[in-house]
Each structure stands twice: as structure tokens, then as C-alpha cells.
Amino acid sequence: MAQSLHVFAPLSPSPSPRLLCAHLASLPHHHRLLRRQFCRAFTSPPPAPDLGPAVLASDNGISASSFAATAASAIDVDAVTEAELKENGFRSTRRTKLVCAIGPATCGAEQLEALAVGGMNVARVNMCHGTHDWHRGVIRQVRRLNEEKGFAVAVMMDTEGSEIHMGDLGGAASAKAEDGEIWTFSVRAFNSPLPDRTIHVNYDGFAEDVRVGDELLVDGGMVQFEVIEKIGPDVKCRCTDPGLLLPRANLTFWRDGSVVRERNAMLPTISSKDWLDIDFGIAEGVDFISVSFVKSAEVINHLKSYIAARSRDSDIAVIAKIESIDALKNLEEIIRASDGVMVARGDLGAQIPLEQVPSAQRKIVKLCRQLDKPVIVASQLLESMIEYPTPTRAEVADVSEAVRQRADALMLSGESAMGQYPEKALTVLRSVSLRIERWWREEKRFEAMELPDVASSFSDKISEEICNSAAKMANNLGVDALFVYTKTGDMASLLSRCRPDCPIFAFTTSTSVRRRLNLQWGLIPFRLSFSDDMESNLNRTFSLLKARGMIQSGDLVIALSDMLQSIQVMNVP
């Protein structure tokens, strides 16, 4: 049994300028400008790894045109993953998936392609910002990239939800609030230009709900005010923690050490605007809809039945964002009802004390894995990279911890939507993920987690047992890859839940299932038409993958199928 040896060759840019920047990162705060200028001048973009589909044909001695015509129709695989596989071998493919919020910094065709090349698995558009035309442009551009360049980037649409937030600052990009300044927060509708130091608040009950003495937190505490006077619709506030106000920033108010949820707690989770956005998302065929400020399982079920009635042929997965006290209270029922979860630490940190966010994250990630639902860790992972080209040590440690917890995916928000270094931020996520995953495997710090039964029928129970056993066998035998043939994706998900040491090649007949699987830990999704005859499926897959240089004779694989509920161990012939 000849097992092949794979050499690790990280996909990272030339290290020297980064090291210099890392050194400069330790300078005191007032030197950061210097640091920034230095890093701008010296970290030229990494030499773009040639990961385009053209690479695919070259190693095999097959002419590009005939290759594209035959192989492309037979099997679809993500161009970037394929190149990573060839370059680094099975063992070193990235298991943690990456989600990027798209905004003004990344909505162009070239920028989107750069993110896809950099490893973006899911592109997220946030309905808090932009117009439907803008979002449509981004979604269609992602689809075009997938079709023309062989990526499988999924699209996630994130609802606005009924949060309380500021208006758009009369068109200004930001406004600075200084210590001691008096600002007016008002529910009045203003004609532009807005009066000086005035902020519109979108929630009509605001002036009635706040009290003098309340603390007003902008963006989860990035800027803080104290309420000093109420005059009709106007609330006068003194700035106690200065900072930058950004358009439509989220607002919470605190009284006696906890967040105030008066009538705003009665706001619907899905507003009338959200329903219009959801209709838009369904019409555009997004892969995921993430729901902001979920409070209970009911709203998830409601949305899922709406989607099922509206779009019989497409299956859109519903992601519950955990970002409120109510969501934490009803955590398990929400996770069970959803197709996935996002730990939305931005708003969560504005609703519970900050020091409780890490334990909440840990709990949510663990429960999601146990219940077989993908989980995304989001917000402020690399916040300083909105402005600076290198992350802080603390940010790298935070990313590492999320990877170590084996979350399915990490998300960039402002870093990729409006930051100065979107691609570099993605590179940091990618290289930290790879490094921590490798360390974890090498150290064999394998944390066996008790995985409860999630099956609801006896047949599902068989699939679940097969997956648990196969993952265990894969670890014990040190196999190169798990192959799973799955129509619905469920068996791929169950394998991913086990977080095995080797990557999981998931073959599915549908392009939408394939894109959806792109959010899940360790899965390399392929689209392939296959039959009930595993013998012929395997032979076909082996020859297609061998032709593309993605596997070699002698590689040891375990193959599973959800049609036959079978499990086979074999060497690639």
C-alpha cells in the first residue's frame, strides 16, 4: 500500500516586508502613522499565485481546449482549491472557510476576482447598506466569476433587521465626536443638510424610551454618550468616550449596567423592508439568507416556509445571527431550526457585557457542531486592518482561537467591505487558518467531542453512524481523503461535523448544494453527475481527478455514499 508523501509549501507572499511591518507594529500608538506609511511603501502586493483555470490543463499534457471541453462538463471543482491541492497536497488544504462582506472597497469585478483567488468561499452583501441595484451588480458579478473562471463562491444576503440605528449623516462618510461635546439624537425627519452635531435615529420610540442618565453606545461602544436632557423628539447627549461615528451605526442604550430593551424588544425580527429584501434575494437566487437579531426559532421556521413556497426549485439556506440576549436564551431551538448560525459579535457585544462574548462564542460554536449546523464567527477579527496593513497580535490570537475551536467559517466585515487592505486581510485569515490547522494536526491535540444523535429517522441514523465510523477510521488509518457521494449534502455535513484529520471530497449532483457546502469545515465540494453504481462512480471520479493531477495512484481513500449507505476503503488504482 504505497501512500504518497505531500510536501507543505505555504501559499504566502515574500516574508521579509511582512516581518518588517510586524516589527513596526510593536511601535507605540503615535508611531502608527509612520508604520502605515512604511508598510504601504514596502509591502508590495504578493506575487499573485497563478491560480486561474488555465493552470488546470498544463500539468497533464492535455491541450487546454480539449481539456476544458471534456473535463469541465464532467466534474466541477473550485479552481482555487484545485490549485491549492496540487501545490500543497491533501493534508494542507484549508479546512476553515472564509466569508467576505462586500462593500465599496471590493464591489468591482477585479476586486471580487482577487478575493476569490485569495480564498473567499462566500461573498456577503449586507442589506443595511446600498441599493438593490448595487447588490444585484455584486451578486451577478460573483455568478459571472463562477461561470467564467471556475470558482464556486456562494452568495449570502444579510437582512437589516429592526435594530435601532443612526441615519446616514447627511451623506458624510463619518463624523468625529469629541470628549464632552453635546450631540442631539433625534427622531425628527430632517431636511438635508443636517444641523451641526445632530444625528437622526430610525426608531420612533427612541425619545420616549431613553431616560436622562442612560448610556448611549454607538456601534457596540466604539463611541459613548450620556443622556443629559430630553426635549420632545430630541435627546441631548454628552460624549463620554470620543470616536468616529459611521453612517447607520447601530445604537443601544444601557441603564444600571444592562442593555435597555423596552418597546424596541417588540420590533419585528423581519421588518417590511426585510421582506422586500428577502424577495429580492430569492429572485436573485442567493445561496444563504442570514437573519439579523433573531429572537426565537419561530421566525426561522416562518422564513423557511416562505422560501419553500416561493422558490420550489432553489434551496436557500437560512442562517440565524446570534446577536441578542433573546437569541442566547433560545439558543438551542434557534440552532435546531436554522441551516446555520453566525456568531455576530458586533451587536452581541453591545447587548451583553464584552467579557461574556468569548464564552458565548465558544458555547455557540460547540453547540452548532454538536447539532450538525455550520457556524460562522464574525466581526472585528482583523478590525485594525481596516486602516493598517498588518493585524495586531491580539487579532491574530482571536482568529487562531476561532480556528482552534473549529468553527466552520470566519468572516471579514469592514475589513473587506470598506477597508484599505481587503486582500491582505483575507491573506491573514488564510495563512493563520492553515498554520493553526496544521499545528493542531501535528500536535494531535485532538479534542474528542461528544456528538449527540441528530438523526430523525432510522435511515438517517444509519448515515450518521456510517459517517462517525468513517471519520474515526480515516483518522486511525491515516487515509488521504474521505470521498462522499451525496445528493442533498447531508452526509457531507455529518462527516464535516466529525472534523476528521483528512479533507473531505464531497461530490454532489447540484450546483446549489455544491455552493452551500462551501461554507462547511473541511469540505471540498465537487459537482458531478453520478449513478447508484458506486463501482462506476468511483472509477469515473478516480480517472477524472487523476487526469487533473488532484489524486494519484496509491492514495488511500474511504468512500461513502448516501444512496447505498455504503462505506469502502481503497487505494486509488
Ligand SMILES: Nc1ncnc2c1ncn2[C@@H]1O[C@H](COP(=O)(O)OP(=O)(O)O)[C@@H](O)[C@H]1O
Ligand atoms: N453596500 C454598501 N455601500 C456602502 N457602504 C457599505 C456597503 N456595505 C458595507 N459598507 C460599509 O462597510 C462597513 C462594514 O460592513 P458590514 O460589516 O457589512 O456592515 P455593518 O458594520 O454596518 O454591520 C459598513 O459599516 C459600511 O460603512
Ligand SMILES: C=C(OP(=O)(O)O)C(=O)O
Ligand atoms: C455580523 C454582525 O451583523 P451586522 O454586521 O449586520 O451588524 C454583527 O453584529 O456582528
Ligand SMILES: [K+]
Ligand atoms: K445586517
Ligand SMILES: [Mg+2]
Ligand atoms: Mg449585527
